Amino acid sequence: MFPEDVEIYLVNEENQTLNEALTFNGRAYLFDYKKGDFVTRNGKLVEVRGKKAVEAWLEKLIRTEKFRFRIYEEDGDYVEYAVSIEGLIGGIWPKGFAESEIKREITEAAAGNPYIEELTEWSFERNDDYLYIRFTVFTVEGAFEMVVNM
Template sequence: MFPTDFNFTNTVQSTASKTAGQNKVGRSPRFNYKTKRFEFVDGKNVENTQILAIEQWIELFIRTEVDKFAIYSSEFGVNLNKLIGYRLPRSFIVSEIKRRITEGILNKVPCIVSVDNWRFDKGTFYFTVTTNTGEEVRLNYDY
């Protein structure tokens, strides 16, 4: 069924070693969180740029509750439900949101160098991520 003169193992290893050194996110179809649909033009998926792919990944990471969906590993997502709505000091809630999101982003996305410039304002938080190419992306989320 498969050709006998082609070594698939070496091909997979060589592709992985090439992409590992570049610290790129990879191909990512664009998803619109407002309409909850993938975007298509002329029947083809619209692909994200690297910056848009990072933004989309971070949004998915923050929206996904840990261990809620079997498709994601237990290391993917953030549990903010147990923080918000309880009578905990605001300073504790803010520091935990910062810590959980920052650790998750820095550990999972190889092309992110820093997560900083946090601001919390009336149910919305803002932060900036910096890529290894020096590009900064400002993100905001409601909680």
């Protein structure tokens, strides 16, 4: 779509850097991963705050594979917003190793969110072609269970 020699940067009115733009600000927009599109109401994106925003942010983080998309690259370096778990899901790795690495990747990536205090009570369930990753998220506003199917 764009010529390869054109670089696109994510900026706003204050001309912030990509790392600053990806910093969680307590708000997020709902995204329907089954439909592959943002959730809208009356033609506007549905914005969520609090625990729902943390949940939306975490799911996007988990579904964003590190080093795949150049939008998450700044000055030749990739920003710390993504995980490397694709090769661990359904791969050749032993189950215990893969689950431990998935947990580590998500925990380390989520540590950049000031609203998240802890991720605990991890479980993994394989069903047909999917891996269900389940854990409890403790935030500054309370806890909730997170389930992501990959």
